[in-house]
Amino acid sequence: MNFSMTRRAILASGAAILACGVNAQSSDPDKETQTMTAVPFTIDVSSDVIEDLKDRIAATRLPDQLARTGWSYGTDTTYLADLLEYWRTEYDWLAEQARLNTFDHFKAEIDGLDIHFVHTASDRPDAIPLLMLHGWPSSFVQMLDIIPMLTDPEGDGPAFHVVAASLPGYGFSGIPTEPGMSPGAIAPYMHKLMTDVLGYDRYGVRSSDLGAGVAAMMAGSYAEAVIGSHTGGTNPYLQGPIPDDLSEEEQAFVQNAQMWMQQEMAYAMQHSSKPQTVAVALNDSPAGLASWIVEKFWRWTDNDGTIESAIDRDALLTNLTIYWATQTINSSMRLYAEAARAQDGWAMPQVPVGYLMPKNDMFETPRSWIERQGPVGHWTVAEQGGHFMEWEQPRIVADDLRLFFGGLQDG
Numbered sequence: 563m564n565f566s567m568t569r570r571a572i573l574a575s576g577a578a579i580l581a582c583g584v585n586a587q588s589s590d591p592d593k594e595t596q597t598m599t600a601v602p603f604t605i606d607v608s609s610d611v612i613e614d615l616k617d618r619i620a621a622t623r624l625p626d627q628l629a630r631t632g633w634s635y636g637t638d639t640t641y642l643a644d645l646l647e648y649w650r651t652e653y654d655w656l657a658e659q660a661r662l663n664t665f666d667h668f669k670a671e672i673d674g675l676d677i678h679f680v681h682t683a684s685d686r687p688d689a690i691p692l693l694m695l696h697g698w699p700s701s702f703v704q705m706l707d708i709i710p711m712l713t714d715p716e717g718d719g720p721a722f723h724v725v726a727a728s729l730p731g732y733g734f735s736g737i738p739t740e741p742g743m744s745p746g747a748i749a750p751y752m753h754k755l756m757t758d759v760l761g762y763d764r765y766g767v768r769s770s771d772l773g774a775g776v777a778a779m780m781a782g783s784y785a786e787a788v789i790g791s792h793t794g795g796t797n798p799y800l801q802g803p804i805p806d807d808l809s810e811e812e813q814a815f816v817q818n819a820q821m822w823m824q825q826e827m828a829y830a831m832q833h834s835s836k837p838q839t840v841a842v843a844l845n846d847s848p849a850g851l852a853s854w855i856v857e858k859f860w861r862w863t864d865n866d867g868t869i870e871s872a873i874d875r876d877a878l879l880t881n882l883t884i885y886w887a888t889q890t891i892n893s894s895m896r897l898y899a900e901a902a903r904a905q906d907g908w909a910m911p912q913v914p915v916g917y918l919m920p921k922n923d924m925f926e927t928p929r930s931w932i933e934r935q936g937p938v939g940h941w942t943v944a945e946q947g948g949h950f951m952e953w954e955q956p957r958i959v960a961d962d963l964r965l966f967f968g969g970l971q972d973g
Contacts, residue, residue, distance in 0.1 A: 598759045603667040603678065605659055605734065607887045612655050615848055615886055619650040622849040633860055637853040641868075645856065646849055649879050658880045665706060669734070670759045672751050676736035678702070679727040679755065684713040689721040690789065690967050691762040693752060697771020698833075698894055699855040700950060701733045702726045703881050708952045711960035719964035720971055725760065727752060729773065731893030733884050738893065744904035745775030745897070752776060753784050766967050767791045768959075770951065772897055782909025790914040790939070790970050792963055795949055796924035798822045811928035818925040826861065826924075829854070833898035841892035851891055852882055862949035864922035872954050916940030916966035918959060920947040940966045 627639045665680045680702055683689070692712065694705045705726035712722040728735040730743055730751065756765045766789045769777035774793045781791040798819045808816065832840055844851045856869060856878065863872035870878075885891050916939055919927055929941050942962050947955035 598670055598672060598754065600668045600670045600681075600759050603669045603734065605662050605667065607655065607659060607883070611887050612883075615883070616650045618848050619646050622646060622847070624849065633857070637857045637860075641860075642849065642853055642856070645852060645875075645879075648875065649848070649852070649882070653876060653879045653883075655880075655883055658876060658883070662703070662706075662880070665709070667734075670755060672754050672759065675730055675738065675751065676734075677727060677730065677751055677755055678734035679725050680705070680709070681723075681725050681760065682709050682713050683723045684721040686721040689713070689723050690971065691756065691760070691765035692722040692724050692963070692967075693756055693765055693767045694724060694726045694952075695729065695752070695767065695769040695773030695776055696726075696732070697769075697773045698732075698897065699858055699881075699885070700771065700953075701881050701884050702728045703877060703884065704950055704952045708956035708960055711956060712963065715960065715964060719968045722766075722963070722967075723762075725756065725765075727755060729776070729894075729897070731897060732890055733888055737890065738896075742900060742904075743897070744900040744906065745772060746779045746904055746906035746909075747900070748776045749779035749783060753780055753787065757787060763787065764789050766970075768963060769793045770795045771949065772901070775901060778911060779906070779909050781911035781913045781915060785912035788913045790916060790967060791911060792916045792918065792940075792966050794918035794944075794951065795920065796927055798827065798924060805934065809928070809930055812931050815926070815928055815931050822924060829858070830898055833895040834902040835899065837892060837895040837899050841895060844891045845889055848882075848886055851886060854891075855882060855885070859950070862924065863954060864920065864946060864948035872948065873950065877953065911936055914939035914970060916942075916962075918942045918944055918951065918962045920944040920949075920951055920955075922946070923948045923951075940969070 624639050624643060628635065632638050633641075666682060667678065667680055669676045669678050671677075694708075696702060696704050705724070709724050709726065712724050715721050730748055731737050756762045764787055767777045767780055769791070770793060774795070774797075777791050777793055781788055800816065800819050800823075804816055805812075840854075844854055859869045859873060859878060863869060865872040869875075885894070915936065917929075917932060919929075919942065921943060929938060932938055942965070944951070944955065944958050944962075947958060951959045
């Protein structure tokens with residue numbers, strides 16, 4: 563099976579795009595002919611924004627905390643105070659911004675909304691186009707370390723042309739201005755990015771968290787273009803009635819999910835019901851923003867008690883700085899509300915789906931539970947890593963992507 567780039571995709575990733583935008587005609591026969599353009603983009607956050615950020619951190623009023631409670635009531639304020647001081651006095655945004663800009667960034671206007679993405683092409687002509695989708699509270703930054711492992715891999719197996727996109731309302735993508743931008747509504751934007759903008763006739767998808775909802779809709783709606791979908795991670799939501807023929811593993815999973823919903827999902831209920839309420843505080847206070855986000859990194863990563871044992875502190879702060887500078891905490895949380903209010907539900911995949919399941923993400927998910935929801939084309943259990951696998955264990959993800967898509971390529 564040949565997944566080579568079309569001429570449009572070659573132009574989109576080569577030197578030509580550095581000089582001018584790349585135009586591609588829409589392949590959607592139901593729409594009148596239109597031109598979609600990928601325009602080179604450079605991250606350039608104003609120094610005024612960074613100075614204001616530091617001033618706000620300096621003026622932070624942290625709340626009290628009961629002695630010896632650590633993270634048990636939420637964010638550990640001792641940790642947070644140290645992180646905030648590092649963010650204000652030692653973290654170097656300009657150096658991080660320069661590092662981010664070593665990748666090729668682009669924006670494309672798709673149906674009136676700007677979509678930001680990083681596009682890195684492999685030198686191998688048989689490389690597979692791969693769309694990578696993040697979730698919350700993540701960003702495209704999650705995908706950067708894995709890119710060279712995919713575009714220029716060692717050993718046997720396929721290489722990839724990597725497209726790491728920012729979901730609408732996240733990072734440097736546009737913020738939706740009307741209700742309804744659910745995972746199902748995002749799927750056509752991502753499909754058009756890969757086909758109409760970049761010119762890939764066939765492509766694969768790698769996703770997790772909310773990005774997995776988008777990927778599921780793509781796998782159910784664009785079987786003619788999607789080669790396969792690679793995903794993974796714990797999903798604590800129990801959809802519909804619980805079956806009465808559960809195995810022991812599935813019974814344990816359901817119990818864990820029910821406990822997790824009670825103890826850990828208050829944030830998601832807030833996002834799904836009234837995101838605007840808490841967004842006022844988070845958009846105004848970097849300490850509040852950091853507290854809301856880093857608690858999830860502490861709880862969801864495979865760490866030894868400190869977040870930094872799983873994810874580099876500067877990478878964590880780069881992610882936070884992007885949320886702050888783009889003022890996208892509200893629109894990012896709003897995706898939960900749009901998902902909860904959507905009428906389209908989840909699509910049954912029409913393409914092979916592979917799963918990389920980290921044992922240390924929330925709690926273990928048995929394969930039999932996933933098989934109740936649809937066919938499983940590939941299953942790997944990772945002994946290391948948590949919810950943010952591309953950040954925590956990029957080599958494991960890269961190897962499993964090559965194993966999964968290599969099998970489809972051989973077929």
